Amino acid sequence: MPTVSYAEAEPRRSAVALGSNIGDSQIILEAAIETLAQTPGIVLEAKSNWYQTKAVGPPQPDYLNGCVTLQVEMLPQQLLEILLRIEQQFGRVRQERWGPRILDLDLLLFDDFIVDTPNLQIPHPRMRDRAFVLVPLAEVAPDWIEPVSGCVIKELLKEVDCSDVHLLMGN
Ligand SMILES: Nc1ncnc2c1ncn2[C@@H]1O[C@H](COP(=O)(O)O)[C@@H](O)[C@H]1O
Numbered sequence: 001m002p003t004v005s006y007a008e009a010e011p012r013r014s015a016v017a018l019g020s021n022i023g024d025s026q027i028i029l030e031a032a033i034e035t036l037a038q039t040p041g042i043v044l045e046a047k048s049n050w051y052q053t054k055a056v057g058p059p060q061p062d063y064l065n066g067c068v069t070l071q072v073e074m075l076p077q078q079l080l081e082i083l084l085r086i087e088q089q090f091g092r093v094r095q096e097r098w099g100p101r102i103l104d105l106d107l108l109l110f111d112d113f114i115v116d117t118p119n120l121q122i123p124h125p126r127m128r129d130r131a132f133v134l135v136p137l138a139e140v141a142p143d144w145i146e147p148v149s150g151c152v153i154k155e156l157l158k159e160v161d162c163s164d165v166h167l168l169m170g171n
Pocket residue numbers: 080104105106107108118119120121122123124125
């Protein structure tokens with residue numbers, strides 16, 4: 001991928017999913033959003049409510065999940081690097097797949113881009129199956145077209161079981 005500075009990249013809209021099930025998840029997730037919003041080339045557009053969700057994967061505590069939309073002036077690969085760096089800053093340790101974590105930041109959508117490289121796939125390949133992603137995403141971006149299916153987020157939401165996703169009271 002060519003080297004492009006933040007200033008040279010065209011403004012784009014992106015959606016990022018946040019999740020945590022270790023520590024004080026709400027404080028961690030709010031701080032991660034603040035870190036994102038203070039990053040050069042990123043403007044926070046919208047933030048969903050937080051949802052308490054049953055873990056998908058091995059037995060582990062419930063997650064807190066949410067989504068943000070961003071205006072970004074960078075390439076998708078640069079945004080991924082920023083997300084991975086923030087996860088590390090917050091003490092993320094990679095262990096088992098789908099295991100518990102302090103902070104998970106997934107790049108869901110980047111305008112209408114489809115990216116399929118070894119270290120980055122956009123749209124996030126499992127987002128369409130995940131109520132813990134689609135419920136908060138539908139709050140902030142109901143009409144965004146997921147470019148692989150061609151369906152808007154609010155339509156994709158109708159296809160998943162949302163019974164394990166609960167709005168956190170006192171958001
Ligand atoms: N769309 C993506 N968002 C985040 N991470 C991605 C994406 N596509 C590929 N990856 C790779 O997945 C791991 C991070 O996995 P998590 O367990 O979800 O943190 C990382 O190596 C990315 O290169």
